[in-house]
Amino acid sequence: MYMKTLAGTLALALSVTTGAALAQTKASAGRQPINEKVQLQQIRNATVKITYADTTFLIDPMLARKGAYPGFDGTYRSTLRNPLVELPMSEKEVIAGADAVIITHTHLDHWDDAAQQFLPKGIPLFVQNQADASLIRSQGFTNVRVLSDKAKFGGVTLSKTGGQHGTDEMFASAEVAKALGPAMGVVFEAPGHKTLYLVGDTIWRDDVDQALAQYDPQIIVINAGYAVMDGYEGSIIMGKEDVLRASQAAPDASIVATHMDAINHMFQTRKELREYVQEKNIQDRVEIPEDGAIVEF
Template identity: 60%
Template sequence: METPTTQSVKIQHIRNATAKITYADKVFLVDPMLAKKDAYPGFEGTFRSHLRNPMIDLPMPVEDVMEGVDAVIVSHTHLDHWDDAAQELLPKGIPLFAQHEADAQIIRGQGFTDVRILGANVVFEGVHLTKTGGVHGTDSMYAVPDLAQSLGKVMGIVFQAPGSKTVYVAGDTVWGREVDETLAKFNPDVIILNTGDARLVGFSESIIMSKGDTLHAHQAAPNATIIAVHMDAINHTALSRQDLREYVQEKNIHDHVLIPDDGEILQF
């Protein structure tokens, strides 16, 4: 049997955690936040909550973001991953993947008619999509009932197809067992990490990853390319791209960690 031709993977970082991933000739829009600058108040109870979100505009017209999209993936329904503008602007019949039935019901309630649950090895037009686990904060945060409910459940996504590099979108998670298990099981070629070091008032730790997790990822998957996103766009992120660029230089991992600008296209 002939070896399949390797197909290139194109990842366009849009803003924050929003990405346009062209994979096996299908285009996925992940975690769309499409509002104009300053559309929403800052997140209450978080770092720099006096700032409005998003703090920057989209790098292109919203029509260009949506052009050619075959399916949407919403890792969870927090505003900075699935906002009012996305709900209003995206076609209501577009195939859309959610992490569980509760999120699917929310999204169906917003008028979307083709909402699917992402699970183990779901196939969408030749692309294998697998939901992976994650935790949106620390044990001490989840020990506070109201905060646990607010943080909620999250997922990551693994993309696979014959002849394509394996891509792992970790999502809004801290590093934990779920991430280790995903790396061991799938051995991804490309890992997208949300490294903005998002902070809550009253806690010293982040609810997502931070700069040290880029080093951890390189140590855990030395052959993978790491893409660091979820910076410079939302009020509660304490880590900037510039901070991270200095860190990866200091740790001498800059050849393994990509920190794309908004709108930048990476090809693998």
């Protein structure tokens, strides 16, 4: 990312001494030097591929063709059919090279019939709980693992984080709470790599603050489409104000915003978010990749 203003350049210069001191403090605390690349490819919606410590994880695969499913009942623009756009590549290209799959929850826009059809039945899949594991095993998958706390895979430590997939008002309704259900986030760690925090489908909760404090991530991936339900204020996932909040809560982290422009109930677009981060002067720290685009850290 590049500094685009004189103020930004001066701020960078002034931060050199502070940054060096911070690096020395972390090194003295035993933190490994960071010298390995982390790669993220935006596929579509919340589907991304994360290559971390020579291991590629496919996240929340929704692989259906444009318009394959009805819109979600009781949500914004429910008359539209999902997904709203095509994949930027073939299903086989999406899956190619994936060593494992992480399914943060089993809503259709994170785990759909097409993903079940195209993925190999023996591929390792990480899920949030036994209920999701039982469902996915019933769909024919044979290597399903519950990420109850931490797990090791391919030299990567995966840690489960919490959240809430909607507001307190929404979860006060038993019917709505059941429909929304739980969803997890995941932290990726490996020696020599920036720590990556995949926040998942949640609003900003204490769980998010706790994850930021515990793991000190240098990369934060936010589902930022601000998905809206009829009859309720607020959203079931994060939006632009949460992107700003993340930039303030983790001032040294890079942020990747995803989960936009592909599902009927997404209220916030990439265009709106780009305008907002420019207005807040955080554009040098926020990546908003188009479908198919790759970013590296």
